[in-house]
Amino acid sequence: xxxxxxxxxxxxxxxxxxxxxxxxxxxxxxxxxxxxxxxxxxxxxxxxxxxxxxxxxxxxxxxxxxxxxxxxxxxxxxxxxxxxxxxxxxxxxxxxxxxxxxxxxxxxxxxxxxxxxxxxxxxxxxxxxxxxxxxxxxxxxxxxxxxxxxxxxxxxxxxxxxxxxxxxxxxxxxxxxxxxxxxxxxxxxxxxxxxxxxxxxxxxxxxxxxxxxxxxxxxxxxxxxxxxxxxxxxxxxxxxxxxxxxxxxxxxxxxxxxxxxxxxxxxxxxxxxxxxxxxxxxxxxxxxxxxxxxxxxxxxxxxxxxxxxxxxxxxxxxxxxxxxxxxxxxxxxxxxxxxxxxxxxxxxxxxxxxxxxxxxxxxxxxxxxxxxxxxxxxxxxxxxxxxxxxxxxxxxxxxxxxxxxxxxxxxxxxxxxxxxxxxxxxx
Amino acid sequence: xxxxxxxxxxxxxxxxxxxxxxxxxxxxxxxxxxxxxxxxxxxxxxxxxxxxxxxxxxxxxxxxxxxxxxxxxxxxxxxxxxxxxxxxxxxxxxxxxxxxxxxxxxxxxxxxxxxxxxxxxxxxxxxxxxxxxxxxxxxxxxxxxxxxxxxxxxxxxxxxxxxxxxxxxxxxxxxxxxxxxxxxx
Numbered sequence: 001x002x003x004x005x006x007x008x009x010x011x012x013x014x015x016x017x018x019x020x021x022x023x024x025x026x027x028x029x030x031x032x033x034x035x036x037x038x039x040x041x042x043x044x045x046x047x048x049x050x051x052x053x054x055x056x057x058x059x060x061x062x063x064x065x066x067x068x069x070x071x072x073x074x075x076x077x078x079x080x081x082x083x084x085x086x087x088x089x090x091x092x093x094x095x096x097x098x099x100x101x102x103x104x105x106x107x108x109x110x111x112x113x114x115x116x117x118x119x120x121x122x123x124x125x126x127x128x129x130x131x132x133x134x135x136x137x138x139x140x141x142x143x144x145x146x147x148x149x150x151x152x153x154x155x156x157x158x159x160x161x162x163x164x165x166x167x168x169x170x171x172x173x174x175x176x177x178x179x180x181x182x183x184x185x186x187x188x189x190x191x192x193x194x195x196x197x198x199x200x201x202x203x204x205x206x207x208x209x210x211x212x213x214x215x216x217x218x219x220x221x222x223x224x225x226x227x228x229x230x231x232x233x234x235x236x237x238x239x240x241x242x243x244x245x246x247x248x249x250x251x252x253x254x255x256x257x258x259x260x261x262x263x264x265x266x267x268x269x270x271x272x273x274x275x276x277x278x279x280x281x282x283x284x285x286x287x288x289x290x291x292x293x294x295x296x297x298x299x300x301x302x303x304x305x306x307x308x309x310x311x312x313x314x315x316x317x318x319x320x321x322x323x324x325x326x327x328x329x330x331x332x333x334x335x336x337x338x339x340x341x342x343x344x345x346x347x348x349x350x351x352x353x354x355x356x357x358x359x360x361x362x363x364x365x366x367x368x369x370x371x372x373x374x375x376x377x378x379x380x381x382x383x384x385x386x387x388x389x390x391x392x393x394x395x396x397x398x399x400x401x402x403x404x405x406x407x408x409x410x411x412x413x414x415x416x417x418x419x420x421x422x423x424x425x426x427x
Numbered sequence: 428x429x430x431x432x433x434x435x436x437x438x439x440x441x442x443x444x445x446x447x448x449x450x451x452x453x454x455x456x457x458x459x460x461x462x463x464x465x466x467x468x469x470x471x472x473x474x475x476x477x478x479x480x481x482x483x484x485x486x487x488x489x490x491x492x493x494x495x496x497x498x499x500x501x502x503x504x505x506x507x508x509x510x511x512x513x514x515x516x517x518x519x520x521x522x523x524x525x526x527x528x529x530x531x532x533x534x535x536x537x538x539x540x541x542x543x544x545x546x547x548x549x550x551x552x553x554x555x556x557x558x559x560x561x562x563x564x565x566x567x568x569x570x571x572x573x574x575x576x577x578x579x580x581x582x583x584x585x586x587x588x589x590x591x592x593x594x595x596x597x598x599x600x601x602x603x604x605x606x607x608x609x610x611x612x
Contacts, residue, residue, distance in 0.1 A: 172588065196587035198551050218582045219555065240559050240583050243552045256552065258583075261563060263556040284556040300553055306512065307553055328512075331550040344550050351548060372594070374550050390547075390594055419551060 026369065027407035029064040033152070035096035036069040036089065040112070041079035043103040050137040052102060052112065052144070058183065059145035059159040063383060064406030065152070069094060081115060081124065089119045096125075098148060109133045112140055116148055126151055138185065156425060158182060158381040164190070164200045164209055165388075165397060165420040167412060172196075177211060179226070182379070182422070184397075184410045191224060191231070198419055203246045206426045210234070210244035210253065221255055235268065247290050254278075254288035254297055265299050267314070278312060279319065287331045292338045298322070300330040309343060323356060325363045331375065334358075335382040340402065342366075342376045342385050353387050355402060366404040373398075377422045386410075386420045501526030506590075507565060509603045511546070512557065514564040524565065525572050527607055532573030538610040539574075541565050543583040544590070546599035555585030565605045580610075 037057040042048050054071075061068035071077075075088040079101050089097055100114030109132055116126035128147065132140045139160065146157030161182045167189075168175050175197045180187035191197065195214035202209060207226055212219040219242045221235040235241040239258030246253055253268045257275075265278040265288045279285035283303040290297060296313045303310075303319075307330045310319040323329040328346035335342065338358065345354035345365060353367045353376045367373050370389035377386050384406070386399045391409070395416035398409045410417070504523035507516065516524065531537050543558030543565075562581030570576055591598035 170592070196584065198555070198585070198587065214584070214587070239581070240555060242555055256556065258556075258559050263559055284553060284560060286552045286556045287550065300550070302512075302553075302556075307549070328549060330553045346549075372548060393592070393594060 024409045024411065026409055027405070028061075028067065029401070029405040031405075032061075032065060032067040033096065034067050034069065034092075034094050035060065035098070036074060036092070036094045037098040038074065038077050038079070038100075039071060040100040040102050040114070043101065048102065048137065050141065052137060052141045053098070053100070055138060055141035055183075056098065056145045056148070059142060059157075060149065062183070062406075062408055063149060063157075063159075064401045065149070065383075066096075081117070084117065086119060086122055094119050096152065105131065107133075110137055110140065112144070114144060116151060138181070142181070155383060156381045158379045158383060158422075158425065160426060161380060162206075162423040162426065163386065163397075163420055164202070164423070166197050166200065166418045167415055168196075168418070169415045177209070177224075178417075190226065190229065199243050200419060200421045201244050201246060202421055202423050204248055204250050204424055206424045208246075209421075210246060212240075212242040212244065221253075234270075234273075239263075243287050245288050245290060248292060248294045254290060256286045256288065265297065265312075267297075278314070278317065281319075289333055291334060292336065298332050298334065298341065300332070309341065322358075322361075323363075324361070326354075329354075333376055333378050333385075335378050335402065336380055337382060340382075342378055342402075344374050344376065353385060353400060364404065366400045366402075367398070367407075369407070370398050370409075375419050377420050378402075379422050380425045386422055388418045388420060498526045498530060502530060505607045507605045507607075508600060509561055509605070511548070511599070511603065514557070514560045516564055516568055521568075524568050528569045528572030528574045531569060531575070531578050534612065535575070535578070537612055538578050539569075539580070540608045540610055541579060541581045542588075542606040542608060543581060544588060544602055544604050544606070545586045546602040547586045547589065547594070548599065549586075551585060551587075555583050555587075558583030558585045561603075561605045565607070 037053045039053045057068035060066040069092060076085055078084045078099050097117040097119055098114060100112055102110055102112050105111050112130045114128060115124050118125050130140050130144060142159040145159040149157030159182060162179060163182055164177060164179050166175060167178050173194060175193050175195065176189040177191040177197050177200060178187050179190045193213060193215050198212045200209050200211040208223050209226060210221060210223045212221055219240045220233060221241045221244045222231050223234050224231045235255055235257065237257050237259035240263065241255065241257055243256040244253050251270055253270055255266055255268060256263050257266050262282055263284055263286055264280060265285045267276045267278055278297065281301065281303045283301055285299055285301045287300040288297045296311055298309055298311045300307050301310045306327050308321055309323040309329050309332045311322050312319040326345050326347035330344045332341045332343040341356045341358055343354060345352055350371060351373050352365050353373045354363055354365045356363045372390040373387055375388040382402060384399050384401050386397055388395055389398045395418050396409055396411045397417050397420050400407050501523045507520040541562040543562030545554035545557045562583055566579045566581050569579060589602045590604065591601045
């Protein structure tokens with residue numbers, strides 16, 4: 001049984017008035033562990049720019065692993081271990097409790113002391129002090145979520161990660177490459193154009209974004225440094241240049257070029273710019289992705305007439321078909337552990353996001369309540385997939401957990417949001 | 428087959444024009460015969476004959492005009508549609524594409540860009556490739572019918588530049604297309 005509830009996180013909305021995306025959780029996980037993040041005590045005078053406990057509660061709640069107790073349901077609001085009445089939390093059937101205090105440091109930054117408490121054993125599992133600059137409260141909050149998530153699940157948290165995606169107005173006369181926190185907050189445009197922008201892809205160090213831009217009348221591949229905004233044109237051969245994918249070691253880039261007429265997969269050595277043509281079929285070969293070991297690529301090919309996923313070893317160069325269910329399988333992405341593939345899947349009906357086990361080949365459809373699902377991108381901890389979908393007459397971002405249990409949406413306040421790419425874990 | 432069909436159409440138009448020309452000639456010849464044989468009449472006859480030659484010349488122009496008109500009418504079609512996930516040129520696109528080919532063949536300085544597009548269904552990159560292949564499909568057809576490769580450039584916009592913004596079959600069928608855009612005539 002899935003617990004379906006719709007919550008527009010109004011508090012979050014209030015906090016991120018400037019952000020374009022607002023999270024709506026559309027499906028939660030009933031097996032989620034109940035936990036309470038108690039509002040932190042602030043020892044300063046002026047109001048804090050961010051509600052740290054609320055950000056942490058939202059992060060953990062959205063992960064699907066936890067069910068965050070709302071503040072209005074709390075019977076007491078402890079900030080120190082001494083103030084915790086365990087019976088309150090037992091009565092509320094909470095398994096874990098997060099409490100903390102915030103104070104400012106001499107340089108105008110913040111110090112947060114927090115404790116993670118196991119209600120059942122009445123023990124402190126984590127007692128940490130986090131510090132950050134004046135503008136870093138939100139970063140500290142996400143970092144705290146990462147720590148708590150890792151401690152309780154054994155999986156690194158991905159709350160401090162970023163998303164890039166493309167936003168457009170309704171008339172498609174303005175295209176923005178946008179950069180935001182994984183929860184949609186703090187959005188900034190890092191590149192804007194009157195022509196389409198597609199296929200943003202992260203470098204594995206999280207410092208660069210590659211994408212295809214039509215600014216010169218056709219698709220060309222650019223690499224942009226996030227910090228400096230510096231751009232470099234990487235591929236502008238005759239025809240289309242698109243679908244960039246950095247190799248795991250960052251030295252190469254897989255891409256699709258139609259310089260010889262038909263779209264084929266190439267690998268470019270980024271230092272020498274030398275091209276290595278990987279596919280030679282007369283059908284469509286596109287959407288290359290590196291396997292985590294960097295020794296083979298998976299890609300979409302229409303060589304049997306309909307798009308299916310193939311894998312090609314960079315040594316043997318013989319593409320092998322790996323999807324067999326459905327009449328449309330495309331844009332595959334690999335989970336960080338290399339065990340599952342996430343892709344756009346159709347079997348006669350609608351386009352949905354599906355996973356396929358790389359070993360057993362077992363396919364699972366993850367999305368059912370969104371239309372025209374495309375552009376899946378996996379969180380660097382393998383917990384969630386963000387994708388683009390159609391809602392009403394708009395294109396929005398949505399996310400689903402790898403087990404299909406948890407779903408949320410990030411609708412934009414205006415225009416269309418497309419082509420999300422989830423960053424690697426950032427140091 | 429399609430090419431032959433068009434040649435036939437043009438041939439018939441040409442033939443009809445010639446027949447018209449002949450008919451006017453014979454009309455004139457008949458009129459000529461009916462004229463009394465005096466100087467004035469001769470003058471008239473000469474005038475008539477002159478007119479007749481002029482008429483023939485005009486008729487000759489009509490032949491070209493008719494062929495040009497037929498070509499121009501076919502060339503008004505500059506957008507060609509495709510089925511979902513398909514790059515096959517539809518039968519009803521072929522006469523117009525042959526007219527474009529012949530125009531390009533006859534006008535070596537003419538240049539076209541073929542813009543390939545896809546509908547929004549499926550993935551962005553697959554659709555970019557699909558648009559590319561639709562453009563290439565039209566490019567090959569134009570070349571097979573007389574256009575030179577150097578006159579044609581293809582560019583794909585995938586699903587990024589829909590003709591209609593709707594999320595339904597009507598919009599999708601209009602969005603799966605190749606547009607011929609003349610850069611020079």
